[in-house]
Amino acid sequence: MIDYEKQSLKLIETAEKLLSDNTVDVVLGVKDNPEVGWPTPYFARKPEDAKKLVWTEDCHVNLANYLTEVKGKKAAIAAKACDVRSIINLIAENQLSRGDITIIGMECAGKMQNEKLASACDACPASVPNLYDIAIAADGSETYKNLEMPNSSENVTEWAIHTTVEERLDRFMKEIDKCILCFACRQACQGCYCVTCFIDRKATPWEQVDADTATKMAFHLTRAMHLAGRCTDCGACEKVCPSGVNLKYLFKGLSEFVEETYDFKAGMDPEATPVLDRYSSDDKQVAFLGGDSIVGI
Amino acid sequence: MSERAQVTDAVTKEWTPKIVAFLCNWCSYAGADLAGTSRIQYPPSIRVIRVPCSGRVNPQYIIKALSDGADGVMVSGCHPGDCHYLEGNYYARRRFSILKRLLSLAGFHPDRVQFTWVSASEGARFAEVVTTVTDKIKALGPSKHGGRDGQAQ
Numbered sequence: 001m002i003d004y005e006k007q008s009l010k011l012i013e014t015a016e017k018l019l020s021d022n023t024v025d026v027v028l029g030v031k032d033n034p035e036v037g038w039p040t041p042y043f044a045r046k047p048e049d050a051k052k053l054v055w056t057e058d059c060h061v062n063l064a065n066y067l068t069e070v071k072g073k074k075a076a077i078a079a080k081a082c083d084v085r086s087i088i089n090l091i092a093e094n095q096l097s098r099g100d101i102t103i104i105g106m107e108c109a110g111k112m113q114n115e116k117l118a119s120a121c122d123a124c125p126a127s128v129p130n131l132y133d134i135a136i137a138a139d140g141s142e143t144y145k146n147l148e149m150p151n152s153s154e155n156v157t158e159w160a161i162h163t164t165v166e167e168r169l170d171r172f173m174k175e176i177d178k179c180i181l182c183f184a185c186r187q188a189c190q191g192c193y194c195v196t197c198f199i200d201r202k203a204t205p206w207e208q209v210d211a212d213t214a215t216k217m218a219f220h221l222t223r224a225m226h227l228a229g230r231c232t233d234c235g236a237c238e239k240v241c242p243s244g245v246n247l248k249y250l251f252k253g254l255s256e257f258v259e260e261t262y263d264f265k266a267g268m269d270p271e272a273t274p275v276l277d278r279y280s281s282d283d284k285q286v287a288f289l290g291g292d293s294i295v296g297i
Numbered sequence: 298m299s300e301r302a303q304v305t306d307a308v309t310k311e312w313t314p315k316i317v318a319f320l321c322n323w324c325s326y327a328g329a330d331l332a333g334t335s336r337i338q339y340p341p342s343i344r345v346i347r348v349p350c351s352g353r354v355n356p357q358y359i360i361k362a363l364s365d366g367a368d369g370v371m372v373s374g375c376h377p378g379d380c381h382y383l384e385g386n387y388y389a390r391r392r393f394s395i396l397k398r399l400l401s402l403a404g405f406h407p408d409r410v411q412f413t414w415v416s417a418s419e420g421a422r423f424a425e426v427v428t429t430v431t432d433k434i435k436a437l438g439p440s441k442h443g444g445r446d447g448q449a450q
Contacts, residue, residue, distance in 0.1 A: 169404025217364035228395045253402045279387035287397035289413040
């Protein structure tokens with residue numbers, strides 16, 4: 001379906017051109033890394049570096065996060081549809097300036113991880129990014145093919161309506177039991193760009209020394225709250241988790257709620273104000289004593 | 298969980314929930330004060346934390362209270378439109394709606410977390426709200442979530 005060789009060649013050619021005519025200072029992409037087993041992030045700073053860039057079926061890394069590390073420089077980034085939503089989110093939150101970034105939109109039909117479709121990729125609705133400067137399509141050309149995507153994501157609201165509180169608690173506890181508090185999910189997340197994360201602040205002991213249930217619960221729930229209306233469904237948190245914690249359903253459930261209640265979807269419009277940064281005086285009294293009840297739950 | 302000291306009513310010997318109540322300084326705290334000075338009776342189940350505004354209540358405080366084993370959390374602020382800081386409770390309203398959905402997805406009973414508006418003149422309403430909240434949480438029983446592993450609280 002996707003011709004990775006042609007996409008790689010086109011990417012190298014584009015990167016060389018951008019770097020040699022000084023349109024950008026750095027191109028963010030991935031390069032082969034036999035030690036790790038899959039391609040890892042690579043910053044090409046000179047035209048001759050561009051040859052190292054690759055584009056394969058297992059380059060599932062969300063590179064949006066690295067843009068904040070080259071803030072202020074002109075940067076180009078090889079981005080999939082989900083990465084572009086993350087970039088838009090970062091622009092909307094004033095972490096990046098649109099003028100500094102050249103988005104090389106890579107058409108994508110889902111990435112592989114450990115020889116199967118990476119998590120979150122089965123739920124992806126679009127093969128084509130919703131914002132880009134340079135297009136690299138499935139066959140290496142410049143016109144997108146708009147591939148058919150599986151788009152088979154779980155509807156979390158439906159699930160929640162048909163389960164009891166105990167069943168939901170079981171699912172949550174089963175997932176956080178696996179957690180070893182390594183914080184890889186936070187490191188990989190496009191939304192977790194705080195210089196000091198709340199869990200690392202030793203002045204207020206949010207985190208106790210031992211990895212007990214209360215700490216794990218506080219960490220994961222707070223992270224989910226911080227990502228409410230900001231998660232772009234890239235699945236990076238699940239892809240990096242060493243113990244297979246799968247909590248993306250919480251983020252998905254909140255995205256559904258935010259979209260339904262406040263008509264907002266993260267990573268769609270770089271000009272939009274984030275949902276928790278604004279209010280409307282006639283917001284529904286959802287969740288309030290005697291107010292509108294939460295639909296179904 | 299059995300090691301956890303449970304609060305019992307001194308008179309009826311009945312279990313009473315431990316509820317953390319975040320009250321805004323300008324309305325709900327004054328409302329609670331009025332309930333007190335008017336000698337209105339309400340269950341002694343809340344532990345009041347006074348905050349400048351309901352918008353000051355970081356969702357993390359609520360999560361922390363629950364994951365450390367509180368039976369319930371109540372947040373009360375000025376009525377929409379009456380905020381001392383003009384718009385703090387509007388921001389809080391969105392935040393709380395989302396937080397409640399999150400907690401509900403993660404398996405906390407929605408009744409354990411209650412948000413409400415009480416003004417400074419509503420002493421009777423404050424007592425009524427506390428009674429309702431306490432009854433709802435009492436019906437759910439002690440919190441099954443959180444608490445430090447292997448530690449008596």
